[in-house]
Amino acid sequence: MAPCELNAVLAFTDDNKHYSEFHFGDWKSFVIWNQTGSDDDGVVLERGSSVRPTSRGNLLPALNDWISATFDTSLLRLARIHSLGDGVLVPHRDFVEFAAAPWTRVHVPLLTNRICLHSDGDTVFRMRPDEIWFLDASNLHSAINYSAGRRLNLCLDFDLGKLPIESVFNAGAGSTGHVVNRPEVVQRMPLGDSFQEELRSLAATLTLANFHQAVGLLSKVHFFRQAHIAEFFEWLPYVAEHSRDASLRSKADRYVRFLRDKRSVGERFTLQDEVQIGLDA
Template sequence: MDDAQPITTLSGQIVQMGHLDGSLIERMRHEALTAPAPWKAEYGEFQSGGWWTTSLMNASGDAADVRIADGSARPTTLLQHMPATAGLLACLGLNYMWVRLARLEANAFLWEHRDYDELEQAERHRLHIPLQTNTSAFLVTGGTKVHMDGGRIWRLTPTYAHGVCNLLGPDRIHLIADVYTDDAYARLTKHAQEPTVDERLPTASEADLSEHLATARRLADLGYTAAAEQLLLRLFYSFAMPEGTAYDLIAGLHTALGDAEASKRWTAAKSTLLALAS
């Protein structure tokens, strides 16, 4: 297991920016819930299931095209059904690479990962506008959990390892915009500040990890291997741990079970999801 210490400061990884009008957010939420969205379950390797996206702006103009890539974004047919949302995006005047709606169901997780590694080298940023959320939905980054509450724009730096969960529901729905740096973006972020409310996770001790690994082993011995893996993956949302610890624990579990192929698979998953050099 890596002896490195977990990051225990947000260090600009997530900041809160301008407030938005409550009535506008409510109109946008209504549009997100009622528009004929072709929700897609993409990036299966990043999630437990229960994470769905649909595109509002991208290079193809196809709302069902949800695997992000660089390009000059244009409105999809879905955005034509969402005038309040389209109006805000136009008003912000940003240089959009991709704009999506993302819906995270109850008891759903996006596993620890980094983003943007597969894209071209360019200065870009990710903005979140929560349209529907609840206090059991939170993001973890740098050993800290943050609930992105509504009524404002948030900026996430997704090149840091992070993950998201929605424990109890209802569905968490965010508008997510990936944008390139320009003057409009600089104006938007001029008064950015770190969250006023966040919670540092307790640091995982060796005893904590050993206890959970033993529980996972018992599950696997009973034939519930997928449940054992998910138990270990969810530790990221309960403890501050060195980066990739959950993946190391799963690989170690499979080694102990005598499944070298599965151990290699999870070691490779760690490299892929955290964009580590092979």
């Protein structure tokens, strides 16, 4: 990515808030191509029409030229740049709003470092700059960055219908050589015998006010310990069940459903409630 455009992305403000309940910490999303041309329109739809750069996207002519030269933009439905600072994506599945996964998702890392990690199922791996990744977003997945530098990732959604996945590329573009077939897998330490006791300790301090922080903490565990990403959906209800607030189990169950099982189009979830803490005079 051209240095001047990289700096432009790093200076972007007014990120899209459509999916804020899917992350904890410093995570931003910027739409650069969509069907309306509006910077504020970043909603994933079941079906769509042709796209064009947004006002923000027009600030990135070199990147736009590369997208147009590499991919069949007649099939492109949404292009975003995800900017991750010190934060984590909560484990989740995309496209559960729809009867079938409507779009094919492609990831292209633009800026990253060795301590930016991604997960899919039971695997934790690194995405390296300029690689082209096909990841099934309807599978459980997550990402984390615990460095001072930002991770920038180009996320492209295509409507292929029944076309083969290779149809995302322009004929003769010659970019399939960048497609990843041997990911750099990260080795992790065992979960440890004391983990269940650590969950109980977390439960003892869990409240409505810090529920979102517990979500963030539990979202990170599988990146550093040998655990399947799906275990997050066992840990969170367990911690809520063993807390001192019975209402937290209901909140945890609803959040699990929202992230993994079922949500309607446009449905939102309040991860961080407004809690007033009274102080004794």
